Amino acid sequence: MFQSSAPRGVTPSRSRDHNRQLVLGQLQAGGALGRAEIARRTGLSTQAVSNIIAELEGDGLLRVEGTARGSRGLPARQYVLDAAGAYALGIEVRPGALLAALLDLTGRPVWNARLPLARAAPEAVTALLPGLRDSALAAAPGAADRLLGAGVALPGPFGRTGIASDLPGWDGLSAAEVFAPLDLAITVENDANAAALGERIALAPEGVTSFACLYFGTGLGLAIVQDGRLFAGAHGNAGEIGHVPIPTSEGPQPLEALLSRLSVERHLREAGRAAADMDALAALHAGGDPALADWIAGAAGPLGLAAGLIENLLDPQTIVLCGAMPEGIVRALVEVAPLPDRSVARRPDRTQPPLRVGRCSRLAAVIGAGALVLNRTFTPALAA
Amino acid sequence: MFQSSAPRGVTPSRSRDHNRQLVLGQLQAGGALGRAEIARRTGLSTQAVSNIIAELEGDGLLRVEGTARGSRGLPARQYVLDAAGAYALGIEVRPGALLAALLDLTGRPVWNARLPLARAAPEAVTALLPGLRDSALAAAPGAADRLLGAGVALPGPFGRTGIASDLPGWDGLSAAEVFAPLDLAITVENDANAAALGERIALAPEGVTSFACLYFGTGLGLAIVQDGRLFAGAHGNAGEIGHVPIPTSEGPQPLEALLSRLSVERHLREAGRAAADMDALAALHAGGDPALADWIAGAAGPLGLAAGLIENLLDPQTIVLCGAMPEGIVRALVEVAPLPDRSVARRPDRTQPPLRVGRCSRLAAVIGAGALVLNRTFTPALAA
DNA sequence: TTGAATACACAACCTTGTTGAGTTATTCCG
DNA sequence: CGGAATAACTCAACAAGGTTGTGTATTCAA
Numbered sequence: 001m002f003q004s005s006a007p008r009g010v011t012p013s014r015s016r017d018h019n020r021q022l023v024l025g026q027l028q029a030g031g032a033l034g035r036a037e038i039a040r041r042t043g044l045s046t047q048a049v050s051n052i053i054a055e056l057e058g059d060g061l062l063r064v065e066g067t068a069r070g071s072r073g074l075p076a077r078q079y080v081l082d083a084a085g086a087y088a089l090g091i092e093v094r095p096g097a098l099l100a101a102l103l104d105l106t107g108r109p110v111w112n113a114r115l116p117l118a119r120a121a122p123e124a125v126t127a128l129l130p131g132l133r134d135s136a137l138a139a140a141p142g143a144a145d146r147l148l149g150a151g152v153a154l155p156g157p158f159g160r161t162g163i164a165s166d167l168p169g170w171d172g173l174s175a176a177e178v179f180a181p182l183d184l185a186i187t188v189e190n191d192a193n194a195a196a197l198g199e200r201i202a203l204a205p206e207g208v209t210s211f212a213c214l215y216f217g218t219g220l221g222l223a224i225v226q227d228g229r230l231f232a233g234a235h236g237n238a239g240e241i242g243h244v245p246i247p248t249s250e251g252p253q254p255l256e257a258l259l260s261r262l263s264v265e266r267h268l269r270e271a272g273r274a275a276a277d278m279d280a281l282a283a284l285h286a287g288g289d290p291a292l293a294d295w296i297a298g299a300a301g302p303l304g305l306a307a308g309l310i311e312n313l314l315d316p317q318t319i320v321l322c323g324a325m326p327e328g329i330v331r332a333l334v335e336v337a338p339l340p341d342r343s344v345a346r347r348p349d350r351t352q353p354p355l356r357v358g359r360c361s362r363l364a365a366v367i368g369a370g371a372l373v374l375n376r377t378f379t380p381a382l383a384a
Numbered sequence: 385m386f387q388s389s390a391p392r393g394v395t396p397s398r399s400r401d402h403n404r405q406l407v408l409g410q411l412q413a414g415g416a417l418g419r420a421e422i423a424r425r426t427g428l429s430t431q432a433v434s435n436i437i438a439e440l441e442g443d444g445l446l447r448v449e450g451t452a453r454g455s456r457g458l459p460a461r462q463y464v465l466d467a468a469g470a471y472a473l474g475i476e477v478r479p480g481a482l483l484a485a486l487l488d489l490t491g492r493p494v495w496n497a498r499l500p501l502a503r504a505a506p507e508a509v510t511a512l513l514p515g516l517r518d519s520a521l522a523a524a525p526g527a528a529d530r531l532l533g534a535g536v537a538l539p540g541p542f543g544r545t546g547i548a549s550d551l552p553g554w555d556g557l558s559a560a561e562v563f564a565p566l567d568l569a570i571t572v573e574n575d576a577n578a579a580a581l582g583e584r585i586a587l588a589p590e591g592v593t594s595f596a597c598l599y600f601g602t603g604l605g606l607a608i609v610q611d612g613r614l615f616a617g618a619h620g621n622a623g624e625i626g627h628v629p630i631p632t633s634e635g636p637q638p639l640e641a642l643l644s645r646l647s648v649e650r651h652l653r654e655a656g657r658a659a660a661d662m663d664a665l666a667a668l669h670a671g672g673d674p675a676l677a678d679w680i681a682g683a684a685g686p687l688g689l690a691a692g693l694i695e696n697l698l699d700p701q702t703i704v705l706c707g708a709m710p711e712g713i714v715r716a717l718v719e720v721a722p723l724p725d726r727s728v729a730r731r732p733d734r735t736q737p738p739l740r741v742g743r744c745s746r747l748a749a750v751i752g753a754g755a756l757v758l759n760r761t762f763t764p765a766l767a768a
Numbered sequence: 769t770t771g772a773a774t775a776c777a778c779a780a781c782c783t784t785g786t787t788g789a790g791t792t793a794t795t796c797c798g
Numbered sequence: 799c800g801g802a803a804t805a806a807c808t809c810a811a812c813a814a815g816g817t818t819g820t821g822t823a824t825t826c827a828a
Contacts, residue, residue: 009428010402011785012814015394019815022393036775044393048816050776073774074824210618222697226617231610233699234594240696243724245689247631305629312624313606313697315617340627395816396783403785420806432785434807457805458793770828777822786813796803 016052018380019044023052024061025228025378027081028106029204032065034076053079060146061085061105081105086377087143089136089150089184090370092191093167095120095218098128101363102136102143103370105377107201111139112363120167122178129181149185151372153365155218156190157237187372191365192221192239192323193230197375198368199320199358200225208352212316214241214306216323216330217365219256224314228379244309246302258302261324267295278362282326296329300336307355308340322358323365330360400436402764403428407436408445409612409762411465412490413588416449418460437463444530445469445489465489470761471527473520473534473568474754476575477551479504479602482512485747486520486527487754489761491585495523496747504551506562513565533569535756537749539602540574541621571756575749576605576623576707577614581759582752583704583742584609592736596700598625598690600707600714601749603640608698612763628693630686642686645708651679662746666710680713684720691739692724706742707749714744 008014022042026033030041035053039046056062063082067075083104092099094117101112113135115128137144152175155167170178175188189197196213203211209228215221222239224231232238242256257263268275268284271291275281284292307319321330334355359367392398406426410417414425419437423430440446447466451459467488476483482504485496497519499512521528536559539551554562559572573581580597587595593612599605606623608615616622626640641647652659652668655675659665668676691703705714718739743751 009406009426009432009785010394010399011428012396012399012783012816013785015396015399015784016815018394034775042393044395045817046776047778047818048393051815068775069825071774072772072824072826074776074822076775224697226615231615231698233610234701235699238697238699240699243696244693247636252631309628309693309697312627313608313622313693314615315619315622315624317618393816396785396814397816399815400784418806429786430807431787431809435784452806453794455805456795456803458791458807460806771826772828773826774824775822776824778820780817780819782815782817784814784816787811789809789811791808792806794804794806796801798799798801 019048020052020056021378021380023049023056024081025380027062027079028201028378029207031205032078032080034068034078036076038079059085083108084140084142084146086146086148087140088148088370088373089133089182090153090194090366090368090372091132091150091179092153092194092366092369093117093120093125094155095167098125098132099362099366100132100136101366101370102140103367103374104140105374107198107367107371107374109363109367109370111136112366114362119169121169122173126178126181129179133182147184148377149187149373150179150182151194151369152179152186152188153191153194153369153372154188156192156221157240185373187376189230189369189372190221190237191215191217191368192223193232194368194372195221195322195358195364196223196225196320196368197230197371198364199322200228201371201374202359203318203320204228206352208317210316211318211320211352212310212314213320213322213358214303214310215364216261216321216325218260219262220260221323222310224316228375241306241309244306246305255302255306259299259306263299264292264295264325264329267298268292278324278326282328285326285328285332292329296332296336300333301338303333303355304338304340307337311340311354318352319355320358321355322360324362325360327357327360330357403432404436404440405762405764407433407440408465409588409764411446411463412585412762413591415589416462416464418452418462420460422463443469467492468524468526468530470530470532471524472532472754472757473517473566474537474578474750474752474756475516475534475563476537476578476750476753477501477504477509478539479551482509482516483747483750484516484520485750485754486524487751487758488524489758491582491751491755491758493747493751493754495520496750498746503553505553506557510562510565513563517566531568532761533571533757534563534566535578535753536563536570536572537575537578537753537756538572540576540605541624569757571760573614573753573756574605574621575599575601575752576607577616578752578756579605579706579742579748580607580609580704580752581614581755582748583706584612585755585758586743587702587704588612590736592701594700595702595704595736596694596698597704597706597742598687598694599748600645600705600709602644603646604644605707606694608700612759625690625693628690630689639686639690643683643690647683648676648679648709648713651682652676662708662710666712669710669712669716676713680716680720684717685722687717687739688722688724691721695724695738702736703739704742705739706744708746709744711741711744714741 035049039049062079064077065080083106086105088103090101098115101109175186179186192215195215210226213223220242222241244255245252246255419433423433446463448461449464467490470489472487474485482499482501485493563570576599579599594610597607603626606625628639629636630639
């Protein structure tokens with residue numbers, strides 16, 4: 001599915017696309033800004049920014065929100081993103097369910113749904129799409145002709161041609177075909193990468209643009225974001241941290257055997273607990289279940305090792321944990337994980353915590369799927 | 385020293401820069417090409433390519449080399465890089481020596497020098513620069529007004545402000561000041577990153593643009609190259625793989641305690657061998673020294689683990705080993721390293737070997753330092 | 769009240785890439 | 799052997815987008 005694409009020549013219209021994205025990205029990260037301020041931040045002339053803003057305002061993507069006061073000179077009109085100016089549809093396919101969410105331009109989910117899937121067969125998914133689309137659009141009046149596209153999150157890793165290999169029957173399929181009934185531009189990513197872009201929207205106002213994201217899915221995934229863009233590797237499968245061997249008293253074991261939902265479920269089952277879903281897990285944690293506390297204590301070490309690996313290899317601003325694991329448990333893991341004292345990321349002027357809790361919920365990847373589309377709208381193609 | 389810079393707006397002249405780089409990059413990777421072929425590869429119109437080529441030819445960066453034959457239609461004039469069209473100066477500062485190399489436009493070193501440094505004090509380096517520059521220019525007549533700039537490789541990791549922290553007395557210095565006597569545009573990188581860009585030039589014709597580079601320096605460094613650009617992390621210090629703990633029979637040890645020049649030297653010293661420099665090491669290896677064979681056997685396991693980590697986390701096309709380790713030893717390591725059988729990079733259609741031997745010599749980082757400058761000339765700023 | 773500072777609009781201009789018509793050289797095929 | 803097909807390349811007109819210079823409105827401070 002993924003193919004590292006060759007860089008293309010720049011034409012005037014591609015320049016404009018880039019600069020539009022740049023302006024939108026400033027507003028996403030910086031809140032309300034005036035034209036002159038945007039011009040200073042982007043290095044464009046105020047005139048260029050003015051033209052672009054007029055265009056974006058015409059498209060309904062932004063609107064004036066008051067004027068700046070308190071400084072000399074003509075007060076600047078402040079622009080903000082218009083949440084209702086555009087929408088993105090996020091879809092997540094899991095072995096047991098199809099999830100969907102509709103995000104507004106600011107990344108807030110305005111609608112979401114979860115449909116059980118007996119088998120995650122492509123035809124079954126395709127059949128559900130028209131109804132899904134209708135429900136989503138019914139939730140947001142006016143969104144119909146303002147849909148930027150649809151993002152799809154699938155369990156990775158991907159094969160070179162075709163889609164996901166973790167879902168049975170999907171190998172070698174074209175995403176465009178399976179999701180054709182949506183009649184939208186389709187962007188596909190693995191669940192961890194999608195979730196990371198979902199987190200990016202929340203982190204952008206804090207100035208976090210380069211980070212790693214540990215994602216609890218079926219196993220444990222890692223997404224790497226650099227300057228707001230995904231680091232995908234040569235074939236789109238970077239971040240398979242779950243396979244990394246971790247030394248234990250019983251010899252090396254894959255990280256995801258120690259730190260994942262399957263791991264906690266197995267541990268609890270062996271202790272005689274039933275923890276079929278996230279709610280049950282959260283309840284156990286809230287109740288101070290000793291078996292769960294035991295698992296957390298055992299998983300904290302591997303998490304610390306993984307954090308050390310990631311910091312040393314990737315030097316991120318922070319590492320975000322998200323995905324299908326109750327927030328309380330993730331918070332507990334973050335609090336007790338023993339971080340390595342020697343790391344290039346352990347710098348005195350660091351402002352971000354080494355580990356932080358992200359959007360921990362079933363919705364992390366669906367929201368991320370929608371964010372795939374928004375990200376394309378906000379992140380300029382031009383590298384620094 | 386490193387600062388992740390914000391993306392900037394695109395202006396017509398920046399577009400031209402990008403497209404010039406794109407054209408040069410095609411010639412670097414693809415050898416002799418005609419205008420129409422370049423246009424097809426870059427997605428630009430033939431006219432745009434024609435204009436750019438005329439400009440580049442005027443600047444002396446490329447020249448016609450014959451015409452294509454054997455196909456229908458007007459035979460295409462083939463263009464190649466003109467090696468003597470531009471030069472880049474590479475400088476490497478080590479604790480014991482100052483190295484320099486002059487690269488032509490194709491990345492070939494046309495001159496190099498090694499000056500001993502009692503103390504690698506900044507003032508001592510600054511004092512040597514004018515002489516160095518003169519010697520380099522004397523070796524390549526006409527290079528004086530065709531110098532693109534100077535690249536500087538320093539042992540990392542870097543502090544946020546100022547230069548290298550591994551070299552005593554350099555912390556907090558500005559590279560522009562220390563290297564001001566060169567009167568050239570200065571680009572600074574850590575040694576592993578520089579070496580990786582040196583390898584990139586050699587790998588580009590094979591279509592390798594995303595790879596990792598394990599570098600033998602004082603310790604062990606890792607550089608990550610994605611689409612021809614360095615992955616630097618949030619603060620420029622990605623790739624500190626030497627600190628990663630590796631399980632051994634005596635408990636976890638940092639990778640660079642098992643796989644580095646210091647490691648092999650210590651091992652040989654304990655066995656009563658003297659192996660002060662690379663020549664001595666190479667001689668021992670050629671002579672089939674059992675203590676050295678012993679070290680290689682012991683280091684192969686950690687190398688395999690490191691390769692597994694890198695493949696799973698970064699999904700590169702290949703992993704290149706280079707730096708201050710005799711080529712024969714590196715070759716032996718690559719041959720016996722046990723690679724993990726489970727890895728996202730282990731794909732059926734893979735064309736590159738998982739591990740390969742790079743430019744193993746004292747010069748890897750100096751050449752890479754020069755390549756820093758060439759890379760800027762060849763790699764477009766536009767991401768895919 | 770006056771002047772400095774600041775945001776912004778308008779218009780002319782520059783750079784760059786695209787498009788379409790026309791030229792030239794080579795191969796293919798009758 | 800000669801015409802048709804093919805492909806590379808050039809020239810000229812055009813379009814898109816950004817910059818620069820000039821002018822105006824609005825606010826703060828002296």
